[in-house]
Amino acid sequence: YTEPGVTAKEGTADIVPTISGTVNTNTADVYTLTYTAVNKDGFSASAVRTVIVYSTDAGAAAQDLSGNYARNTNASIATWTKIAPGVYKVFNPGGAPGTNLTVIAINPTGYSIKIPSQISSDGLTTSSASENVSGMPNSYGWQILNPGYGTAVRTFIKQ
Secondary structure, eight states: OOOOOOOEEETTEEEOOEEEOOOOTTSOEEEEEEEEEEOTTSOEEEEEEEEEEOOOOHHHHHOOOOEEEEETTTOOEEEEEEEETTEEEEESTTOOTTOOOEEEEEOOSTTOOBOOSEEOTTSSEEEEEEEEOTTTTTEEEEEEESTTSOSOEEEEEEO
């Protein structure tokens, strides 16, 4: 990963932004970088970049787990969208009715899946545990580690 930076301007004048967060290219994870610029009047603006560092074997990279998965207890849909080989954006990963949570999940090998610890769309730290992929690609289960969720393993069935 090479940091591309950002451009911040006040009118036509450049403003030097600050960057918070770092990326360790030797450690698979989801990293959040925040760029902030402050104008001469003290008003600030920020932008966020998510960087995903991962390793995916050829088999996992070639498959596509995209699609809708219904939670077995309430039929709420988790939607998986492939955004890179072995990397997925998952909307409603907990199968909770009325949620607006989106996370990044990885598929590093075979059918193994996980949500690396990350700042998710709700602004909270989210990850997964107790992943059960014995039924993949037709079903899976995982526990969502997020303050807004309980501790149960949630099971999903491909639609």
